[in-house]
Amino acid sequence: GIKNIAILEKGYLGGGNTARNTTVIRSNYTDQRSIRFYARSLRLYEALSNELDYNMMYSRRGQLTLSHSDGVSRSLRLRADAGNFCGEANEIVDRKQIKDLVPSLNLDIKGMPILGGLWHPNAAIARHDAVVWGYAIRACERGVELHQRTEVVGMDVVGDKVTRVRTNRGNVSAGIVVQCVAGYSSVVAKMVGLKLPIRSYPLQAMVTHPIKPFLDPMV
Ligand SMILES: Cc1cc2nc3c(=O)[nH]c(=O)nc-3n(C[C@H](O)[C@H](O)[C@H](O)COP(=O)(O)OP(=O)(O)OC[C@H]3O[C@@H](n4cnc5c(N)ncnc54)[C@H](O)[C@@H]3O)c2cc1C
Structure with missing residues (x-):
């Protein structure tokens, strides 16, 4: 290797x-390829703390997706059927079942009553940065070097091959370069003249001040 x-x-x-993510690990998608991909991911997460010998605080809680309109109810039915077809547990739940799952939920908010929902029992959460720390510790033990505060600013290409990565802290010769920069993929690919058919948009989560946990499943 x-x-x-x-x-x-x-x-x-x-x-x-x-x-920065909401730490949800789930497989209740609509597209069969996505369902199978994320189902595999769920299984891998179940064993990851043991495999890396690092506690990721993986916790299976189930996820409840709520519907406030007939259109959304139909799309949840589609997700349930697609998931069940791929062997992933998904269940359409009515208002009574929702109340049993999450007693603190107000089902009759004015103008936005809850009509039903999709229950995905295998969904889980994990401490997101612990996942990275676990991988990093084991990688570094195997000799991988981790350079933080080191920004890739350019790459030298000879023929169709990247030979050197330029950073704000100096240059690194490289036989193989892999980019895994999520939303910056098009920006970094452009450094070697590649125009990726990807456009990045910000996704935002609202964070409350710390409160005593009162929800067991994710809603
Ligand atoms: C608000 C929000 C909620 C989300 N919720 C969920 C969820 O519940 N469940 C789920 O599965 N996913 C969720 N996601 C998606 C998930 O967080 C990402 O898919 C995942 O974290 C991507 O990991 P990554 O390692 O590929 O990228 P990142 O964690 O983004 O890492 C990419 C790294 O590349 C570095 N980088 C960029 N450019 C350069 C450069 N030029 N030189 C050097 N380094 C560079 C960045 O600093 C960054 O640290 C959410 C995302 C957001 C934003």
Whole structure:
């Protein structure tokens, strides 16, 4: 295998999307390819803390997606059928079942009554930055170098091959370069003259001040 590996991170480890997401691990999608991909991911997460010997605080809680309109109810039915077809547990639940699952939920908010929902029992959460720390610790033990505060600013190409990565802290010769920069994919690919058919949009989550946990499943 490849032995001489360096990870170049412009900020700090896990400071990208990974430290900002809502930590939901689920497979209740509509497209069969997505369902199978994420179902595999769910299974991998179940064993990941043991495999990396690092506690990711993986916790299976189930996820409840709510419907406030007939159109959304139809799309939830489609997701349930698609998931069940692929062998992933999904269930359409009525108002009574929702109340049993989450007693604190107000089902009759004015103008937005809850009509029903999709229950995905295998959905889970994990401490998102612990996932990165676990992988990083084990990778570094195997000799991978991790360079934080090291931004890739350009790449030298000879023929159709990248030979050198230029960073704000110096240059690195490389036989193989892999980019895994999420929303910056088009920006970094452009450094070697590639125009990817990808456009990035910000996705935002609202964060409350810390409150005592009162929800067991995700809603
Ligand atoms: C608000 C929000 C909620 C989300 N909720 C969920 C969820 O519930 N469940 C789920 O599965 N997914 C969720 N996601 C998506 C998930 O977070 C991402 O798919 C995942 O974190 C991507 O991981 P990554 O390692 O590919 O990218 P990132 O974690 O973004 O890492 C990319 C890294 O590349 C670095 N980088 C960029 N450009 C350069 C450069 N030029 N040189 C060096 N380094 C560079 C960045 O600093 C960054 O640290 C959510 C995303 C957001 C934003």
